[in-house]
Amino acid sequence: TESGDLAELSLPAGHPLLFQASAGARGCLGAACPFRGRCFVTQAFREAQDWQVVVANYHLFFSHIMGGKGSFPVRYDWLVCDEAHRIPDAARNAATVEAGAEDGAALLRSRALAGFEPFLVKEGIDASLFRERAEACRNAQTALFELAELRYRQGEGIAECSGDVLRKGEELIDSLETLIRPLREIEDRFASGGFENDSGLGEAAALASWIGDLREYGRAALWCLKVENFPDWSYWRGASALTSAPVVCADIVRDALESEGPEKSVLISATLSVTGDFSFWTRETGIKPDKTLVVESPFDYANRMEILVVDIGIAVGAQGYDDRICRVVQRLCDENDGRSLVLLSSLRLLRALAGRMKARASGYEVLVQGDEPQRDLLRRFREVESSVLIGSVSFREGVDVPGEGLTQVIIDRIPFSHPNDPIVHARGVLEGRESFVRTVLPSAKMFLRQAAGRLIRATSDHGRVALLDSRVLDRREWNIPESLPPGKYRRLSVRGQGE
Numbered sequence: 001t002e003s004g005d006l007a008e009l010s011l012p013a014g015h016p017l018l019f020q021a022s023a024g025a026r027g028c029l030g031a032a033c034p035f036r037g038r039c040f041v042t043q044a045f046r047e048a049q050d051w052q053v054v055v056a057n058y059h060l061f062f063s064h065i066m067g068g069k070g071s072f073p074v075r076y077d078w079l080v081c082d083e084a085h086r087i088p089d090a091a092r093n094a095a096t097v098e099a100g101a102e103d104g105a106a107l108l109r110s111r112a113l114a115g116f117e118p119f120l121v122k123e124g125i126d127a128s129l130f131r132e133r134a135e136a137c138r139n140a141q142t143a144l145f146e147l148a149e150l151r152y153r154q155g156e157g158i159a160e161c162s163g164d165v166l167r168k169g170e171e172l173i174d175s176l177e178t179l180i181r182p183l184r185e186i187e188d189r190f191a192s193g194g195f196e197n198d199s200g201l202g203e204a205a206a207l208a209s210w211i212g213d214l215r216e217y218g219r220a221a222l223w224c225l226k227v228e229n230f231p232d233w234s235y236w237r238g239a240s241a242l243t244s245a246p247v248v249c250a251d252i253v254r255d256a257l258e259s260e261g262p263e264k265s266v267l268i269s270a271t272l273s274v275t276g277d278f279s280f281w282t283r284e285t286g287i288k289p290d291k292t293l294v295v296e297s298p299f300d301y302a303n304r305m306e307i308l309v310v311d312i313g314i315a316v317g318a319q320g321y322d323d324r325i326c327r328v329v330q331r332l333c334d335e336n337d338g339r340s341l342v343l344l345s346s347l348r349l350l351r352a353l354a355g356r357m358k359a360r361a362s363g364y365e366v367l368v369q370g371d372e373p374q375r376d377l378l379r380r381f382r383e384v385e386s387s388v389l390i391g392s393v394s395f396r397e398g399v400d401v402p403g404e405g406l407t408q409v410i411i412d413r414i415p416f417s418h419p420n421d422p423i424v425h426a427r428g429v430l431e432g433r434e435s436f437v438r439t440v441l442p443s444a445k446m447f448l449r450q451a452a453g454r455l456i457r458a459t460s461d462h463g464r465v466a467l468l469d470s471r472v473l474d475r476r477e478w479n480i481p482e483s484l485p486p487g488k489y490r491r492l493s494v495r496g497q498g499e
Helices: 016-021 040-048 058-066 084-095 101-108 110-114 117-122 127-151 163-191 201-226 250-260 279-285 321-335 347-358 374-383 422-452
Strands: 078-081 097-100 233-237 241-246 264-267 305-311 340-343 366-368 388-391 408-411 463-467 488-493
Touching: 058 084, 058 250, 084 241, 084 250, 084 279, 097 101, 097 201, 101 110, 101 127, 101 201, 101 241, 110 127, 117 127, 117 201, 127 163, 163 201, 201 241, 233 422, 250 279, 279 422, 321 340, 321 347, 321 408, 347 366, 347 388, 366 374, 374 388, 408 422
Parallel strands: 078 264, 305 463, 305 488, 340 388, 340 408, 366 388, 408 463
Antiparallel strands: 097 241, 233 241
């Protein structure tokens, strides 16, 4: 490649070489890397110093500031943040600590370690002892994750550590330290420039990087296992990883932005305020703006958008709920000749609806999240005017289809976070009974507004938003309509056969 951009390679998505060749925080030696002068990433940042406008995403921004590097690598005068409602989640993702079983297995894979052995023998290290200790690390890691799988339910928050799981973690740390100890002399020699004129410079750099990754993996595992900072931090076991994330990110965001010290910061989003009030966002980010401005929409919602609130007659989670949601969605899409975006709160419901709608002739094409990359699905949705696109959370944003191809947005329910979500659970412990009003409800209003905002994208657009949740109107104390565009409301009640 000319620039190091993997998009220059004519390789299909998922090709193993793309993963092996890609750069990330893991494996990067930073200033100690002997190949820094030829590094594509370093070169890109070097060139960017002369740019007048630098565009980056939140992950890159926060990972540099919070990932031990101290600051964003390109200096700037003004900071402009679009979709600024994402800032707390972006900071949380950058601060999240994870120790994955696959990550550890990759670091300790015997075939990968075999590449170090000729260099280690040359440096006077017993290769057979190295293999033996690496095998002990693999066994300790397997024992840890097998026990964690027994003690912790997948996806549920962990409030207290299990003593036997912690002991298994400490055994893993001890075995990693035993593996690394004989290599410290090589590591120190590399750090002091002792391999500068040596043919083993590349091997020493790779070994130093690997040792650093092992240490970081051990630190992450121990942090996740000790559960010492609950409920300020949440802890849980995923499908193959132990994970910990900060619950409230206000201090993290504020410190990160203050450390950068731009002359001015401008933070923009269509959903930055809840019913015209910025207090929820300022509390979540810790940012206290000098000035705020709520700009009225240029769209004539009152005359061009209808909000249909559907009482489906069954509580969420009750027997028959999924079936009735599917039948209502089908009916609404049929009445509208397709041309609909369906946003669902669970992948279970998504799969049920997708299977049902694809199994019948409807006169319109059915596109489903997961069948193709999101970019390709959106392109097809724009091209085929009568199509229906079925998606979940990720489709609340980024869907921009002005015109007759999207005249109906169907939302299955108010998007409250699941109470068993580890971060939501820890937040509830942290804030007590106030958590619903302070955090859960404002978040749901913001997500609902984002989803409803997919309908009207141009002054000529029109259509309806169908909310299949009677609580939108029934729970008046929640003031849900105040967070939605001022469309005309209509209520519809659905009853099943025999009711």
